[in-house]
Amino acid sequence: MATWKSLFLLLGLFTSGDQYELMRKLMVLQQIEARGVSNQLVLEAMRNVPRHLFVADGYEEYAYSDQALPIGYGQTISQPYIVAYMTELIRPKPSFKVLEIGTGSGYQAAVLAEIVDQVYSIELVDELARQADSLLKKLDYDNVHVKSGDGYAGWAEHAPYDAIVVTAAADSVPPPLLEQLKAGGRMIIPVAKWDDYQYLRLIEKKENRIISRDLIAVRFVPFVH
């Protein structure tokens, strides 16, 4: 079934001419839906955001392949599947206000911005924050707000958040982030266990308790604090 769909999409390549749009559709079908992400809002967002504009110069042709890629300053944009998986895990809704730590290229922020109402994103490397901010503005993502700084303390001014997405691997969950999460909200964060082993942790904040689950193994750049 997926093979037939891929074939039709490839045929479309010769008729529509928009090479990147087709690459995105194939990416969603073969890398993301095939691995079980099924939230239609997430799939649609992944089909819409022009990932090739977020990777470092010279990497455009690999933008839709199944891998993380450089974005400059020693940082990386996550593999498309991981972005989709993390976005699905927070159960995004159009009414949501989301905090992201680790803006990087701005790609994850753009995916979130396709779905939710407001995205607040913090990036430690000043140049990356500025680059991401100007690209997101150019692409008309007016609902993303980028600031440069250490995301450890979160962004109290706009708290509480319906969801928090952390895209750098921390040794433990920064307490200020937990505080700024709404009751009923979800946080997804890569946690470093040993030097070369990290996993994604999903945290659900209930009225009077925290539920925490460790999911798949991942590889993110370190959360610097």
Ligand code: SAH
């Ligand atoms: N979400 C990004 C990928 C981010 S890579 C994207 O879609 O492109 C992780 C980013 O986290 C890097 O850019 C790194 O500089 C940033 N980072 C690391 N520690 C941080 C901290 N304490 N506060 C904010 N950003 C941090």
